[in-house]
Amino acid sequence: MTELARKPVSESAPETHEAQPLVEAKNLALRIPVFKAGDRSVRISPSRLLTDLYFRRTKRAVTTLLDDVSFRVRHGERLGIIGANGAGKSTLLRVLAGIYTPSSGELIVRGTAKGLFDVSLGMLQDATGLENIYMRGLQMGLSFREIRDLVPGIVEFTELGDAIEKPFNTYSSGMRLRLAVSISTMVEPDILLLDEWLGAGDARFGGKVKDRMNALVEKSRGLIMLRTTKS
Numbered sequence: 001m002t003e004l005a006r007k008p009v010s011e012s013a014p015e016t017h018e019a020q021p022l023v024e025a026k027n028l029a030l031r032i033p034v035f036k037a038g039d040r041s042v043r044i045s046p047s048r049l050l051t052d053l054y055f056r057r058t059k060r061a062v063t064t065l066l067d068d069v070s071f072r073v074r075h076g077e078r079l080g081i082i083g084a085n086g087a088g089k090s091t092l093l094r095v096l097a098g099i100y101t102p103s104s105g106e107l108i109v110r111g112t113a114k115g116l117f118d119v120s121l122g123m124l125q126d127a128t129g130l131e132n133i134y135m136r137g138l139q140m141g142l143s144f145r146e147i148r149d150l151v152p153g154i155v156e157f158t159e160l161g162d163a164i165e166k167p168f169n170t171y172s173s174g175m176r177l178r179l180a181v182s183i184s185t186m187v188e189p190d191i192l193l194l195d196e197w198l199g200a201g202d203a204r205f206g207g208k209v210k211d212r213m214n215a216l217v218e219k220s221r222g223l224i225m226l227r228t229t230k231s
Ligand SMILES: Nc1ncnc2c1ncn2[C@@H]1O[C@H](COP(=O)(O)OP(=O)(O)OP(=O)(O)O)[C@@H](O)[C@H]1O
Pocket: 032, 034, 063, 065, 083, 084, 085, 086, 087, 088, 089, 090, 091, 092, 228
């Protein structure tokens, strides 16, 4: 396995040559250390020490979430990744979106790869809906001016009205979902990463979300979508 690099994933996405794949993953692996609750404690009880010694437990375990994953996605292609619960599908999307850096292997992403998954991730509980729009927009690489231009459309889509000025932690779960989905769909990525098809809120809002997602799918140059198998 080659030591990795998520090769320059240019956010300012130069027009890529259509002959080049949008995504090239070669032998990707992701290994992360897993801490047990007691690992960070300075107190070690004698019984805990003896148990760890008996089972020959090392202090830090490393778990392999992805191993030897290779694939390509070309312009116009739609790739479905099917696997059982816990197979590593969402983890793979997070690697493609740049949230996790692979431990080894090679990943080339030509263009912007953004996902409609973990939609509520990164919301600031004490900040208002509007402030969260700005925060998430900046995290997505947009400028203040770009966000400001997008705000009216986002706010309208949420149908939150004046509540957009209220703190996120005062929102109902349906309101949170509306805001999160509206923010997550505000930019059109080149490569769209979908974790199952999102069902959002009530039936009417769910219909709006479906329409918006269909539009994003049509505009994207490539699509990677997850589906969980039953067993
Ligand atoms: N940050 C983490 N630390 C430790 N283990 C993790 C972490 N994230 C995921 N895992 C583990 O990695 C495995 C893969 O998780 P992942 O969420 O990618 O699976 P999935 O295929 O998307 O599952 P599902 O269909 O249930 O959503 C699981 O066993 C999960 O417990």
